[in-house]
Amino acid sequence: MAAMQNYAELLFTDAVKAYQETAGMREKYESIYANRHRGPLDEDTIAFLSGMTSFYIATTGANGWPYIQHRGGPAGFVKVLGPETIGFADYLGNRQFITRGNLDGSNRVSLFFMDYPRRARLKMLGEAQMIDAASDPDLQESLSQDGQGPVERLVSIRIVALDWNCPKYILPRYTEDQVAQMIAPKLNQLVEENQLLKARIAELESGQSPRIHSE
Helix, strand or coil: CCCCCCHHHHHCCHHHHHHHHHCCCHHHHHHHCCCCCCCCCCHHHHHHHHCCCEEEEEEECCCCCEEEEEEECCCCCCEEEECCEEEEEEECCCCCCHHHHHHHHCCEEEEEEEECCCCEEEEEEEEEEEEEHHHCHHHHHHHCCCCCCCEEEEEEEEEEEEEEECCCCCCCCCCHHHHHHHHHHHHHHHHHHHHHHHHHHHHHHCCCCCCCCCC
16 A cells, blocks of 8 residues: 655645745745654644544546535544545435446545644545445444434545644634533533522512522
8 A cells, every 4th residue: 555645745836936046935834844754643633633523525527626525423423544535425315416427437535624723733635435325334334323323335544645834814713511510610601500599589579588508
């Protein structure tokens, strides 16, 4: 199996380098990317992927037009299948088959993972294979998740290169569950205080002297 490549070596074309040179950034990027990660997937990357509930996958059609598709599921729906390979189960969608059709012409994909609460983003380049679920029962069992419905297709992607972006311009966003966890301690305190106030109001309305509550 070929080792991962340097992300910059694949995406910094001559035209890109020319603009970097004009902006006075070429030397800086040469230094930054000189020893960037070349695989296999490390523990931090695997942990990051295991917590993802969505990502975007880009393919290119035979006519040269790019296409971006969103994929989502419960945390853990993206599986690590090997040192440089990830995969996910593909469920019933709108049946336009754009991504699948594009992969028939070119298996190259670009993946974009966003962790909004932590303001982290991971970019990956890979070579994807999409097959019917029935053709590989073992892989289907590895990728499918309970409660997600019948699996139609299986996608495995050999990661060719990856890169982490800086957090600049990423606005934090939180899921409903994350917000609930964040406010739970304060909410519990407010519930207790509300119950205490109701009890005191009830005492006053009944003509009883309010009880003194000590901490």
